[in-house]
Amino acid sequence: MQVGGYSGGISGQGSEVRDQRSGPACRTRRGKGGAPACATLKLRSGSGGYGIQSAVSLMALETIDTAAKRGVLAVQEYTALSVRAVSNIFRQPFYAGDLFQQADIIGVGSLPIVILTGFFLGCVLALQTASSLEQFGATAFTGQLVSMSMIKEIGPVVTALMVSGRNASGMASELGSMIVTEQIDAMRALGTDPLKKLVMPRIVATVLMLFFLVILSDTVGILGGGFVAVAMLGQSGSQYFHTAYQSLEYMDLLQGLIKPVFFGLIIATIGCYFGMKTKGGTQGVGRSTTQAVVWASVLIIVTDFVISRFMIGIFGR
Amino acid sequence: MSANESAPPVVAGSTNEPVVVFEDVSIGFGAEPVLEGISFRVERGETRILLGPAGVGKSVLLKLVNGLLRPDSGRIFVFGKEISAMRESELFELRGSIGTVFQEGALFDSLNVRDNVGYRLMEEHLPEDEVTRRATEALRFVEMEHTLYKFPSELSGGMRRRVAIARAIVSDPKLILYDSPTGGLDPITSTTIIELVMKQRDVQHTSSLVVTHRLQDAFTLATHRFSREKNGMEPLPPHTADANTSFLMLHNRRLVFDGSTAELVHSDDPLIRAYLA
Numbered sequence A: 001m002q003v004g005g006y007s008g009g010i011s012g013q014g015s016e017v018r019d020q021r022s023g024p025a026c027r028t029r030r031g032k033g034g035a036p037a038c039a040t041l042k043l044r045s046g047s048g049g050y051g052i053q054s055a056v057s058l059m060a061l062e063t064i065d066t067a068a069k070r071g072v073l074a075v076q077e078y079t080a081l082s083v084r085a086v087s088n089i090f091r092q093p094f095y096a097g098d099l100f101q102q103a104d105i106i107g108v109g110s111l112p113i114v115i116l117t118g119f120f121l122g123c124v125l126a127l128q129t130a131s132s133l134e135q136f137g138a139t140a141f142t143g144q145l146v147s148m149s150m151i152k153e154i155g156p157v158v159t160a161l162m163v164s165g166r167n168a169s170g171m172a173s174e175l176g177s178m179i180v181t182e183q184i185d186a187m188r189a190l191g192t193d194p195l196k197k198l199v200m201p202r203i204v205a206t207v208l209m210l211f212f213l214v215i216l217s218d219t220v221g222i223l224g225g226g227f228v229a230v231a232m233l234g235q236s237g238s239q240y241f242h243t244a245y246q247s248l249e250y251m252d253l254l255q256g257l258i259k260p261v262f263f264g265l266i267i268a269t270i271g272c273y274f275g276m277k278t279k280g281g282t283q284g285v286g287r288s289t290t291q292a293v294v295w296a297s298v299l300i301i302v303t304d305f306v307i308s309r310f311m312i313g314i315f316g317r
Numbered sequence B: 001m002s003a004n005e006s007a008p009p010v011v012a013g014s015t016n017e018p019v020v021v022f023e024d025v026s027i028g029f030g031a032e033p034v035l036e037g038i039s040f041r042v043e044r045g046e047t048r049i050l051l052g053p054a055g056v057g058k059s060v061l062l063k064l065v066n067g068l069l070r071p072d073s074g075r076i077f078v079f080g081k082e083i084s085a086m087r088e089s090e091l092f093e094l095r096g097s098i099g100t101v102f103q104e105g106a107l108f109d110s111l112n113v114r115d116n117v118g119y120r121l122m123e124e125h126l127p128e129d130e131v132t133r134r135a136t137e138a139l140r141f142v143e144m145e146h147t148l149y150k151f152p153s154e155l156s157g158g159m160r161r162r163v164a165i166a167r168a169i170v171s172d173p174k175l176i177l178y179d180s181p182t183g184g185l186d187p188i189t190s191t192t193i194i195e196l197v198m199k200q201r202d203v204q205h206t207s208s209l210v211v212t213h214r215l216q217d218a219f220t221l222a223t224h225r226f227s228r229e230k231n232g233m234e235p236l237p238p239h240t241a242d243a244n245t246s247f248l249m250l251h252n253r254r255l256v257f258d259g260s261t262a263e264l265v266h267s268d269d270p271l272i273r274a275y276l277a
C-alpha cells in the first residue's frame, strides 16, 4: 500500500522520487526569479535602489514558496512513513526479537530518569500548591492538586519529554548513521523492509513502554508529594492520600492514559522519520538528531493542549 | 545497444531469458540527468564489466538493477519480471536472489561477521547452527573464516570487502552485483578479490555485473579463468578471452560501448581509446 505515491524505504528511492519532483520546480523558480533579479541588480546598481528591492522581495517570495512546499512535502512523507510502519504490525514477518530489544532500551533504560524526575516533580508540586493553598487556608487539598496535575499533565508530558530526549534522538542518530553508511540500502538489498525491521518495533515499543512509564511516574510523583507534605509541611499523610485518591474521576485517569499513547507515537515516528531522511554524512546525522528532539518536544506539548481541550470540551474535566 | 527495439521477455522463468534487461532507461536527481537512454542485457551465466569515469553513474546503474532506485523512464527486467513496475513490497522477495556488494561494503556495524554474513539466512529463520555452518562456508570461500565473531570495525578495508562478498554469495544468488569490489585496495588484495569474482563466475556460473575503475582488474577477469586444481586463477591461451565476459562502458550519461573484450581492445572510438590508454 503506497500512500501518496510513496513507495520506497524512505531512504532510497522514496525520498529521491520526491527530490525529482520538487527539484525541477525549485530550479525553474530559481532560474526565473534568481537570475533576472541578479541582472537587474547589475543594470540598476548605478541609478537607484529599485532593482535591489525587487530582487530582495523576489528572493523572499521564493524562499517562502519553497519553504512552504518543502514543509508540505515533509508532512506528507512523515505521514506516509508512519502509516506504512504502523500498518506493518499486522503483516508478516513480525520482528518480535527487535521489539523486545527496543522495549528494553526504551522502557528499562528510561526507568532511572523517569523515577527521579517524577519523584522530584511531585515534591515541588506539593511545595508550591501548599504554599498557594495556605493563603486560603485550604492546605488540606494539597493531595488532590498534586495527584490531579501529576496524572493529567505533568506525568505524561514530562515523562514524554524525557523519553523524547533519550530515545527520539537515539532513533534519529541510529537510523541516520545507517542511512549515510548505506546500511539501510544494504538491508533493502538483502530483502528486508527497514520499515518493518527497524521502524515498526520502535513505534510499538515506545507506545507500550511510555504508557507504563507514565503510570510509574504518576505514582512516584504522588508519593513524592506525600513525602514533602508529611515530612516537610507537617500535613497528615492519610489526609493527603485520601484527597489524592478520592478526587480522581474516570475521565482524569482516561486523559492521563490516552496522552502517553499519542506521545509515544510522536516520539517514535518523529525519531524514525528524521533518521530515515538523513542526508549528508555525519553532520546530517547530527542535524537529524537535533531536529528529532526539537520537533518531538514541540509536537508533544501542542498535542497535549489539543487533547486537553478536547477532553475538557467533551467531558468537562 | 540493440535491446531498444527487441521485445521484452515474455515467459517468466524460461531458462534462456536474459537475467537483466534495460530498455531505454533514464534517471536523474533533481533537474540533473545522470543516465540517459541506457539499454543493455545480461544473459544467463554472463559477467558484464561496467567501466566508466568516477561519478558517471555506475553505482546508480547497479541500484537500478536491484530496485533500490527507480528509473524516471524506460523499463528494467530482472529474471523476466519488470521491476520498474513493481512495488517496493514485491521487490523484497526478488532481491532474495540478487547478491549485492556495495561500494563501501555497507556491513551492519552493530552485528558481528557471522551475523552480517548470515543475515539473510536468519531472516529466513534457519536454525542457528545451520546459519553458522553456511556463514562459515561462505567465509571460507573468501578465506575469512577465522573472523567469524569479529565486528566490522575490527577488520581492515580489504577484509571488510571480502566479508561483503561472503554476505552477497551466502544464499547462492542467481545474480551478483559487485560495486567496485577492488576500489581503494592494494594490487595484491585487489587480485585476491578479482580471483573471488572469477571463482564465482567459473565455479558457480553466476551471472554478474562488475563495476570497476581498474582496467587491469577488468582485463584480468576477461583473460583468466579459475582453475579448481590449482585453487587459483590461470591465464587463458594468448589472444583469447573468456566468452562469458564482456564489457559495458558509460560516458557522459550514455552507454558508449557494449561488446566483447576483443571488440573493446580493437575499438577505434577515440573515447574508448582514451580510456584504455
Ligand SMILES: Nc1ncnc2c1ncn2[C@@H]1O[C@H](COP(=O)(O)OP(=O)(O)OP(=O)(O)O)[C@@H](O)[C@H]1O
Binding pocket: A016, B029, B034, B052, B053, B054, B055, B056, B057, B058, B059, B060, B061, B103, B180, B213
Ligand atoms: N542519492 C543521490 N542523490 C543525488 N545525486 C546522486 C545520488 N546518487 C548519485 N548521485 C549523483 O549521480 C551521479 C553518479 O553517481 P554514482 O555514485 O553512480 O557514480 P559512480 O559512477 O558510481 O562513481 P564512482 O566511480 O566514484 O563510484 C553523481 O553525479 C552523483 O552526484
Ligand SMILES: [Mg+2]
Binding pocket: B058, B059, B060, B103, B179, B180
Ligand atoms: Mg560508485
